Amino acid sequence: MSPIGKEDYVEPRCLLCEEPYGVETQIRPVPQQRIMEKVDDYMSRRDYAGVERHLNYWLEEAKLGHDQKGELMIRNELVGHYRKVQDRDKAFAHAAEALNLLDQIGFEGSISAGTTYVNVATAYQAFGEQARALDVFEKARAVYESIPSLRPELLGGLYNNMALAYVAERRFAEAFELYEKALAVMAKAEHGALEQAITYLNMADAAEAERGLLDASETIDRYLETAQTLLDAQNLPHDGYYAFVCEKCAPAFSYYGWFAAADELNERAKAIYERA
Numbered sequence: 001m002s003p004i005g006k007e008d009y010v011e012p013r014c015l016l017c018e019e020p021y022g023v024e025t026q027i028r029p030v031p032q033q034r035i036m037e038k039v040d041d042y043m044s045r046r047d048y049a050g051v052e053r054h055l056n057y058w059l060e061e062a063k064l065g066h067d068q069k070g071e072l073m074i075r076n077e078l079v080g081h082y083r084k085v086q087d088r089d090k091a092f093a094h095a096a097e098a099l100n101l102l103d104q105i106g107f108e109g110s111i112s113a114g115t116t117y118v119n120v121a122t123a124y125q126a127f128g129e130q131a132r133a134l135d136v137f138e139k140a141r142a143v144y145e146s147i148p149s150l151r152p153e154l155l156g157g158l159y160n161n162m163a164l165a166y167v168a169e170r171r172f173a174e175a176f177e178l179y180e181k182a183l184a185v186m187a188k189a190e191h192g193a194l195e196q197a198i199t200y201l202n203m204a205d206a207a208e209a210e211r212g213l214l215d216a217s218e219t220i221d222r223y224l225e226t227a228q229t230l231l232d233a234q235n236l237p238h239d240g241y242y243a244f245v246c247e248k249c250a251p252a253f254s255y256y257g258w259f260a261a262a263d264e265l266n267e268r269a270k271a272i273y274e275r276a
Contacts, residue, residue: 036077056078080123095119
């Protein structure tokens with residue numbers, strides 16, 4: 001009669017993979033670059049259902065493969081996806097999981113932590129949780145501003161989104177200070193004109209919120225003119241992201257009565273999507 005071993009009376013660590021005792025869990029990384037390339041492909045065709053299916057499939061693969069870094073990346077993408085399609089509950093659920101993963105992996109203070117904080121805070125901001133968003137934005141700012149080699153588009157995105165939360169809280173001086181910081185940072189980024197255009201349109205909205213449409217009309221027109229010039233820059237690649245920015249900016253031009261500019265941006269986006 002063979003002796004009774006631990007495996008005879010204790011459940012295995014993983015019922016599906018039947019990992020033996022005393023063996024460290026094998027991590028099977030998901031192909032992050034390939035995942036994001038496919039996301040970009042779906043987005044170029046505005047196939048949001050495809051984005052969701054794709055990301056949820058790879059989320060399960062990352063979990064089964066014990067790939068926490070891959071899981072963090074995918075959950076960040078899902079936070080952004082559900083923010084875009086206005087699904088508050090799912091965006092917040094993935095945000096909570098992403099923040100938990102930061103603690104588990106020990107990524108505090110890293111670029112990945114800053115990116116996660118920005119993403120989560122932007123979701124909170126989009127669904128009206130401004131005070132909650134600003135708390136998380138401050139965590140992102142502490143991380144990003146401590147990294148000298150940080151890519152300018154990351155810091156610019158933080159300043160831009162954080163400013164939106166300040167505007168919603170009617171803290172206009174702090175908002176405009178951050179918008180100016182965003183413009184300066186994005187001037188150093190490749191094709192940063194797109195983000196600068198978005199910033200100028202955000203500044204137009206902030207000016208209206210602070211002073212009213214009539215009193216701020218000259219300032220608003222100046223911001224719109226600058227944004228239009230930036231979007232018309234000849235060196236910008238007319239790719240899926242350019243189309244996304246055009247669609248994002250068009251309603252702002254239309255709101256302020258710049259209908260021809262709005263129509264032109266929508267036509268550019270349509271041509272890019274049809275070409276894809």
